[in-house]
Amino acid sequence: xxxxxxxxxxxxxxxxxxxxxxxxxxxxxxxxxxxxxxxxxxxxxxxxxxxxxxxxxxxxxxxxxxxxxxxxxxxxxxxxxxxxxxxxxxxxxxxxxxxxxxxxxxxxxxxxxxxxxxxxxxxxxxxxxxxxxxxxxxxxxxxxxxxxxxxxxxxxxxxxxxxxxxxxxxxxxxxxxxxxxxxxxxxxxxxxxxxxxxxxxxxxxxxxxxxxxxxxxxxxxxxxxxxxxxxxxxxxxxxxxxxxxxxxxxxxxxxxxxxxxxxxxxxxxxxxxxxxxxxxxxxxxxxxxxxxxxxxxxx
Amino acid sequence: xxxxxxxxxxxxxxxxxxxxxxxxxxxxxxxxxxxxxxxxxxxxxxxxxxxxxxxxxxxxxxxxxxxxxxxxxxxxxxxxxxxxxxxxxxxxxxxxxxxxxxxxxxxxxxxxxxxxxxxxxxxxxxxxxxxxxxxxxxxxxxxxxxxxxxxxxxxxxxxxxxxxxxxxxxxxxxxxxxxxxxxxxxxxxxxxxxxxxxxxxxxxxxxxxxxxxxxxxxxxxxxxxxxxxxxxxxxxxxxxxxxxxxxxxxxxxxxxxxxxxxxxxxxxxxxxxxxxxxxxxxxxxxxxxxxxxxxxxxx
DNA sequence: CGTGCATTATCATTATTTGTGATGATACCT
DNA sequence: AGGTATCATCACAAATAATGATAATGCACG
Numbered sequence: 001x002x003x004x005x006x007x008x009x010x011x012x013x014x015x016x017x018x019x020x021x022x023x024x025x026x027x028x029x030x031x032x033x034x035x036x037x038x039x040x041x042x043x044x045x046x047x048x049x050x051x052x053x054x055x056x057x058x059x060x061x062x063x064x065x066x067x068x069x070x071x072x073x074x075x076x077x078x079x080x081x082x083x084x085x086x087x088x089x090x091x092x093x094x095x096x097x098x099x100x101x102x103x104x105x106x107x108x109x110x111x112x113x114x115x116x117x118x119x120x121x122x123x124x125x126x127x128x129x130x131x132x133x134x135x136x137x138x139x140x141x142x143x144x145x146x147x148x149x150x151x152x153x154x155x156x157x158x159x160x161x162x163x164x165x166x167x168x169x170x171x172x173x174x175x176x177x178x179x180x181x182x183x184x185x186x187x188x189x190x191x192x193x194x195x196x197x198x199x200x201x202x203x204x205x206x207x208x209x210x211x212x213x214x215x216x217x218x219x220x221x222x223x224x225x226x227x228x229x230x231x232x233x234x235x236x237x238x239x240x241x242x243x244x245x246x247x248x249x250x251x252x253x254x255x256x257x258x259x260x261x262x263x264x265x266x267x268x269x270x271x272x273x274x275x276x277x278x279x280x281x282x283x284x285x286x287x288x289x290x291x292x293x294x295x296x297x298x299x
Numbered sequence: 300x301x302x303x304x305x306x307x308x309x310x311x312x313x314x315x316x317x318x319x320x321x322x323x324x325x326x327x328x329x330x331x332x333x334x335x336x337x338x339x340x341x342x343x344x345x346x347x348x349x350x351x352x353x354x355x356x357x358x359x360x361x362x363x364x365x366x367x368x369x370x371x372x373x374x375x376x377x378x379x380x381x382x383x384x385x386x387x388x389x390x391x392x393x394x395x396x397x398x399x400x401x402x403x404x405x406x407x408x409x410x411x412x413x414x415x416x417x418x419x420x421x422x423x424x425x426x427x428x429x430x431x432x433x434x435x436x437x438x439x440x441x442x443x444x445x446x447x448x449x450x451x452x453x454x455x456x457x458x459x460x461x462x463x464x465x466x467x468x469x470x471x472x473x474x475x476x477x478x479x480x481x482x483x484x485x486x487x488x489x490x491x492x493x494x495x496x497x498x499x500x501x502x503x504x505x506x507x508x509x510x511x512x513x514x515x516x517x518x519x520x521x522x523x524x525x526x527x528x529x530x531x532x533x534x535x536x537x538x539x540x541x542x543x544x545x546x547x548x549x550x551x552x553x554x555x556x557x558x559x560x561x562x563x564x565x566x567x568x569x570x571x572x573x574x575x576x577x578x579x580x581x582x583x584x585x586x587x588x589x590x591x592x593x594x595x596x597x598x
Numbered sequence: 599c600g601t602g603c604a605t606t607a608t609c610a611t612t613a614t615t616t617g618t619g620a621t622g623a624t625a626c627c628t
Numbered sequence: 629a630g631g632t633a634t635c636a637t638c639a640c641a642a643a644t645a646a647t648g649a650t651a652a653t654g655c656a657c658g
Contacts, residue, residue, distance in 0.1 A: 001373060003302055004616090018635060031617050033636060043380040046570045049451075050635060052626075055436035057570030059380065062388050066376035070369060074300060077365040081342040081358065089361050137354035152348075271345045271356030303645090317606060330646050332607060337644095349606060351655070600658095607652065616643070625634070 001042055003074050005035040006067040009047070012036065013064055016053030039063075080274060088117040091275040094130040094142035095122060097188060097218050098238045099262050103159050104143075110284040118275040126192040134265055140276045145193030146263035154269070156280075157288040159262040161235035163197055164250040168228040171251040180207040184230035186221045189214040197233045197257055204254070222246050235260070261288065300341055302373050304334045305366040308346070311335065312363055315352030338362075379573060387416040390574040393429040393441035394421060396487060396517050397537040398561050402458050403442075409583040417574040425491040433564055439575045444492030445562035453568065455579075456587040458561040460534035462496055463549040467527040470550040479506035483529035485520045488513040496532045496556055503553070521545045534559070560587065 011021035012032060022029040040046055047060030056064060079085045095104060100122065108120060125133070130142035134153060146157050165174060175183065180202060187195040195212065202210055213230065215221045218238065225232045226246035239250055252258060264285065266276065279285070310320035311331060321328040339346055346359030355363060378384045394403060399421065407419060424432070429441035433452060445456050464473060474482065479501060486494040494511065501509055512529065514520045517537065524531045525545035538549055551557060563584065565575065578584070 001302065001377065002616095003300065017633095019633090027616095028618055029635070030619080030637080034616075037636090043377075045380060045572075046567075049434075049436060049566070049570070052634060054635095055434065057436060057566055058439040058572040058575045059570055061391075061436065061439070062379065062572045062574075063376070065388065066372060066379070070372050070376070073365060073369050073372065077362070077369070078300065078342075080361065080365070081344060089364065092360075135354065137348060137356060137360065140357040140360070267348070267356055268345075271348070271358055273344075273357040273361045276357045301645095316604090318604090326645095327647055328606070329608080329648080333645075336607090349654090351605060353606095601656105602658105603654105603656085605652100605654070608650085610647105610649095612645100612647075614643105614645070616641100618641075619639095621636100621638080623634100623636070625632100627632080628630090 001039065002035075003070065005039050006070055008032055008035045009039060009063065010067050010071060012048065012054060013056060013060075018050075018054070086117050087115050087274040087278040089119070089273065089275055090121055091118050091273075091279055092121045092138070092140045093123070093279075094133055094139045094144075095124050096127055096130070096143060096145070096193065096262070097124045098161075098194070098235050099143040099159065100124050101218055102235065102237045102241055103262070107284045111279055111282060114282060114284075115275065115278055118278070126188055128193075131265060134267065140273060141264055141266045141279065143262055144265050146261035152268055153265050154267070155263040155265050156285075157261045157263045158285050160288060161237060161260045161262060163194060163233050163253055163258045163260055164236045164239060165201075165253055166222070166225050166232045166234055166239050167249050167251070168226045168247065170249045173251055174201070174205065174253065177205045177207040180205055180210060184211045184213060186213050186215055186224055186230050186232045188221070189216060193260070194233050194235075197253075197260075201233065201253065201257060204257070218242070222248065300338065301334075302369065304338045305369055307331055307334045308338060308362065309366050309370060311347065311353060312355060312359075317349075317353070385416050386414050386573040386577040388418070388572065388574055389420055390417050390572075390578055391420045391437070391439045392422070392578075393432055393438045393443075394423050395426055395429070395442060395444070395492065395561070396423045397460075397493075397534050398442040398458065399423045400517055401534065401536045401540055402561070406583045410578055410581060413581060413583075414574065414577055417577070425487055425494075427492075430564060433566065439572060440563055440565045440578065442561055443564050445560035446492075451567055452564050453566070454562040454564050455584075456560045456562045457584050459587060460536060460559045460561060462493060462532050462552055462557045462559055463535045463538060464500075464552055465521070465524050465531045465533055465538050466548045466550070467525045467546065469548045472550055473500070473504065473552065476504045476506040479504055479509060483510045483512060485512050485514055485523055485529050485531045487520070488515060492559070493532050493534075496552075496559075500532065500552065500556060503556070517541070521547065 008021060008025060011024050012018055015021045015024055018032045019029040022032045036048060043059070043063065045059035046057050047063050049055040049057055080088065104122070112120060127144035130139065130144050131153065133139045134142050135151065146155055165171070185198050187198060198212065199209065215224065221232055222242050223246060224230070226248050236250065239248055242248065266272065266280065272280065307320060307324060310323050311317055314320045314323055317331045318328040321331045335347060342358070342362065344358035345356050346362050348354040348356055379387065403421070411419060426443035429438065429443050430452065432438045433441050434450065445454055464470070484497050486497060497511060498508065501507070514523065520531055521541050522545055523529070525547050532552070535549065538547055541547065565571065565579065571579065
């Protein structure tokens with residue numbers, strides 16, 4: 001059964017005659033006849049009573065229902081991809097926990113207000129997992145630590161962060177190696193971009209690898225840090241946002257370590273769905289047009 | 300966009316590779332490639348990431364939604380006409396008022412219990428209107444006075460009726476011409492099969508055409524008859540059913556006039572929808588296999 | 599960093615289907 | 629009956645789908 005045949009069938013029903021339908025569809029009457037005959041032989045019933053005007057048979061009346069529904073879906077699909085209609089459907093976003101907490105509350109509402117027909121689906125995960133999901137086609141876009149990812153993924157830097165060392169007690173400066181070796185760190189699970197920074201920091205200070213507790217939630221991490229369980233490395237913006245909830249103290253990290261960029265990663269532009277294109281092109285996403293820092297990136 | 304292309308697209312997504320999809324659909328891999336490429340060029344986006352296994356792009360994820368919905372509708376339609384599935388959809392029935400009142404309450408519930416997925420739509424009208432609606436494809440079947448209708452409609456006798464003269468006062472026999480000429484008759488509107496009988500009765504008795512009031516409802520007719528407004532000609536079964544509500548008296552009509560058959564009229568069997576076929580073939584409809592009486596018929 | 603295995607792309611070819619235009623058959627209206 | 633509309637049929641042209649062979653590509657494993 002061809003969509004085309006159903007389209008012709010509908011035209012016949014609407015216009016009341018084979019020849020009128022042919023004219024309406026810019027084809028010839030014998031072609032209309034052929035399509036209807038094929039439909040009828042495929043379905044095993046007569047669907048049109050050849051009279052003037054043509055009349056639907058009982059079976060034809062039922063076919064019309066299907067024809068309309070399939071035709072509507074078909075043109076909706078075409079319109080979705082080609083026509084200039086509103087973006088609709090689902091937009092599957094992934095984000096690091098910190099970005100979701102600090103930046104997305106300014107991004108998503110603006111997008112949703114502009115394109116209310118798009119249903120948003122946000123998942124938080126460490127950067128590495130997000131990039132995997134993106135590659136496997138289970139996400140449309142992901143907010144991750146900027147860096148070159150090698151394969152076909154495109155990255156656009158959107159937020160600049162300053163990582164700080166977070167502690168429950170006041171700190172003067174980054175603790176010395178001896179002190180660090182007696183401290184534990186709290187971080188997201190494996191794959192989190194910031195976690196890398198912890199290792200580099202320890203190495204730079206000449207301290208041995210410290211124990212790293214993996215907690216899956218920002219609240220858990222900051223709550224435990226403020227209770228003195230250990231230190232954490234997080235974007236300053238995140239800590240600032242949580243400061244009114246937990247007693248937290250921060251100390252700056254060396255410039256080389258502290259500056260990280262968050263980027264939005266997507267597949268090539270020629271694969272973008274309409275909602276994704278709308279998301280990428282709207283004013284809600286800043287565009288820091290600078291080369292992304294390859295350091296600390298990927299994994 | 301071909302349904303076939305969407306089917307192939309789905310197979311690729313399900314099976315994870317072009318070649319596996321080809322095998323599953325009993326075709327060759329180059330054909331799968333061609334269909335996907337065509338789809339992509341029609342829609343203007345890449346829908347599949349050629350990897351192992353293949354991955355949906357953002358746009359492909361959206362297309363999959365449409366493909367599934369269209370595919371489901373398509374197979375539902377095919378199954379509806381060819382497959383042995385349950386009858387579903389609408390069954391549009393027409394009936395004379397009297398048949399609807401007396402016989403259908405024994406027919407429709409049985410059918411509906413057996414095929415609950417069919418939604419019934421019953422309209423009451425005079426026979427002639429029903430046949431017109433049937434011809435124009437606005438009804439699937441109609442209960443009408445049996446008779447030959449000339450064109451392609453098929454008739455199957457289902458109920459035998461005995462017409463009686465109904466009066467509000469006791470009657471010994473059919474009134475004489477003199478009395479009839481002073482009486483008015485109550486009947487359904489033009490096109491009612493029973494109304495014809497009134498004219499024939501008057502003619503046979505040698506009485507002049509009496510005034511005929513047209514009332515669109517059985518209750519109205521019988522209520523007025525019992526109040527002495529005039530006489531009516533109706534099936535005895537109908538009168539019997541209403542007797543407990545209105546004080547009614549009946550008198551037999553001459554055999555030639557009284558015997559009428561109610562038939563179910565449909566278009567040719569090769570046009571029947573599945574619900575109609577189920578309705579015609581079930582045990583709820585009696586089949587009086589006798590030649591229908593052409594007298595008094597049609598109009 | 600090749601080698602081998604699996605994948606998809608390309609291409610020439612055939613088969614099938616769709617679309618065309620002319621003609622004939624049929625009904626309907628006057 | 630004649631005129632006018634309708635749809636069916638047919639032979640043919642054009643377009644498209646399917647095929648099979650081969651080339652190009654990507655990926656894993658040593």
